[in-house]
Amino acid sequence: MTEEFNVLEHELVPEHHILPKKEVAKVLKELNLGKDQLPKIRLSDPCIRALDAIGGPVEEGMIIKIVRRSDTSGMSVCYRLVVRG
């Protein structure tokens, strides 16, 4: 059968990082946002599962920082709130 592979290493998948707890408040303040206003990402998302396996447990309510290549600006950063599902 197919070999297991880490989705995060695929070239079409942008970088996912767990945002450290300490930085959460700072980032939210910077963006002037509540947690619930962030876009969501599910716990069952393949990237989150991969992140969970590598970077320690990912729980509901954590924030994921996603860095992706952008056609317009070279690089762009966005954040997502982990939700159950």
Added chain:
Amino acid sequence: MMVTGVTKRISAIRFAMLSPEEIRKMSATKVITADTYDDDGFPIDMGLMDPHLGVIEPGLRCKTCGKKVDECPGHFGHIDLAMPVIHVGYVKEIKKLLQSTCRSCGRLLLTKDQAQEYVSQRDRMEELTGDSFESSHISAESAKDASSRTMCPHCNAVQLKITLDKPTTFREEGHKLTPKEVRERLERVPDGDLIVLGIAPSVCRPEWMVLTALPVPPVTVRPSITLDSGDRSEDDVTHKLVDVLRINQRLRENRDAGAPQLIVEDLWELLQYHVTTYFDNQTSGIPPARHRSGRPLKTLVQRLKGKEGRFRSNLSGKRVNFSARTVISPDPMLSINEVGVPIAAARELTVPIRVTERNLAIAKEMCARGPAPEGPVYKPGVNYVIRTDGRRIKITDKNAETVAEVVEPGYVVERHLLDGDIVLFNRQPSLHRMSIMAHEVRVMPYKTFRFNLCVCPPYNADFDGDEMNLHALQSEEARAEAKVLMRVQEHILSPRFGGPVIGAIHDHITGSFILTHKNSSFTREETMKILEKAGVASLPKPAVKSPVERWTGKQLFSMILPTDLHMTFKSSICQKCNECMKEKCENDAFVVIRNGQLISGTIDEKALGAFKGRVLDKLSRDYGSDASRAFIDKATKIAVGAITIRGFTTGIDDEDIPNQAKREIDDAMVQARLKVEEHIKAYRNGELEQMPGRSLEETLEVEIMKVLGKARDTAGQIAGRHLGLENSAVIMARCGARGSMLNLSQMAGAIGQQAVRGERLSRGYWNRTLPHFKQGDLGSQARGFIKNSYKSGLTPTEYFFHSMGGREGLVDTAVRTSRSGYMQRRLINALEDLKVMQDGTVRNTADTIIQFLYGEDNIDPARSVQGDPVDVDDVLLTVLGDKGELIAQIQEKGVVSYGIQDRDMLETPEESEAGDDSDFDIGGEGE
């Protein structure tokens, strides 16, 4: 005037079903008789037009609430159905419920634990404020799980298979279930089990899906119309209710009289049919109920659904006053900001003017002129005056003077349109924001709306019968906003690709070409004629003094450029030579503008054209919209001036080529035909060398296509040798005004291969395209190659092939427009409430983030340079000054493409032009 009410915030909306008790409780009267009016024309009590149900006739009072016509909202009545019937809107839910509950004990076919699991899943979802879609997903899953059981886990009863016979008949292993039986089963389902299925039993008991009472909508919902003849014409819904009542009555009588079961059942089914079509007259599986004339009735669902339904045509869209629609026509003497409004329309469209002490005299004067002032000069009159108490007085010729006397500060006077008023101008389909722009009014004689031709591209308008709409703005705020945000000059740069959408087209491009190409020069008289319309007051020094004073076109064009403009670029006529001669270009295609003087190069599509105009682009970016508007206005006038002086015409004789050339083309065609035959022979003999990845047949096709493609090009080249720049058609094609060299070579040389789906024609008859050819003939003539030109005329077979190819083009456009229209609708619906906030984030109405930074770079595409934030070349030119050489070198090397080169995005309008060409073939587009 504006009424400001209390603003409230809706915290939640709950949808529920009406129970029979509620239906009866809210009912103003029970309806029993199918008749509406008695012989004297009075509504019958307990009939469908019972005065308890509301009033539709002015003067009468509602018997329920005592209010008059516009005050009484109407009241529901009800019909008690003799036998229960199924509500078509709920058949899916009923089916789900019947399948997932026990036929004997009515419990959900799930064990306690399973049920609990689904409930907790739903709770979790609600906690996360999951949307209703997720929730319905869970209910669907639990229902599916339950219906797969064959034995009840509670009472061990064996379950039978329930099927739905569309639209409303349920069967249990073939045995028919009456609505009554269905209702009994639904009644047995306990409240607790409903929660698992996603139904709130407090507001939605499932047995309410089987109707025992039918609400009768108020008469205000289904008003009857009195025709001129005095006859009453009832609404479709009333007609349907009459049917329901009639059958209901018969069913009750028959049942009570103990009629045979068969008859009762027939009537019951008929009642079911009428109630079903009362809700939805397009239910699949049953014939729609029809009017006596044969027209299908418009019942409840039809009132709401689709494009003409309540939602799309009354709630999302509305009819408006103060609007006008008429045919459009061009007027190059108008500014791009203006629109010519016919006097007749200007007298109908009005602007409310609040009367103050300062404008009292003017207001009185306008008012005294009445609604239709006469005289050679257009002067605004007044159609209505609104008094301080809010009463609206219609001004007529008779009362104009008297009303004018009483006008005082505080009144509002609705005066006719005046020059300079701001109006919105729109052409459907409104696909982008430039489809509605604000124009300044110019009241003019005759009956069409007129505007500057440079504004055609954003509206995608032409003058073959197009009509456009105009809206007069009604408040200061709206006018101010429109003027700042929506004025035409603010839309010269498109947010679609960061370039100009407003610019010269057709003759304006030709005109500027004629004006500036090479050493064209003009006498004093001509120069004055060209410049006066553009409002240029002083003449430059003539370029040639003797024998007569002459000014070059380049000098004239320079008059309308800002004095500090520097630009360097290549014109459309650029031949893309291997080595660019720069300023010494023999085609005069290298544009150099220094200090606002056109030093070399030709001003054509690349400089002025919509979508491509580099000068427009630079002007509107660096000098602002006012300056670029002024430039466009002057440029149109100068171009029109130039083309009028030289004169310009094209005709079929522009495609005349010498007999010698014709013979050469014939020869080339013969050569091509022979070559194709050679290939076919090689193929038949198996000598054709197969191309990698292609079958032998495909190889042959590719080879033949290659030969024939080349043949057409050769023909084009031969013809092209005799088509020089002295030829009008060639001028248009080369400077980008209209048509292409390909079009010309098809007219003068040969049309070439016709294709359907990218292949040579092959279908039609058995192994041949037409009976004129042998079966299996692969030759050029038999497979749709046209060796003739449009000028020389096509043979009958060629004509047929050309129609085949042309048809594909038409079908494609038809399919493309409908599909892209639907796609656009969906996209707009998804994006309509997104907004870029002050911090650069994109959010929806719930204030959640969609994009952290607009477009990820926070660049307004309308202010970008072809999508890039900075025009590096332009910066270089500014910094390095006239060291143009260096810049050219950088450009030449093509180190980086700054997006200044034509992007394919810019080619899109070209494509649609290609589509336009088909109207050539079909003969007029007509609206």
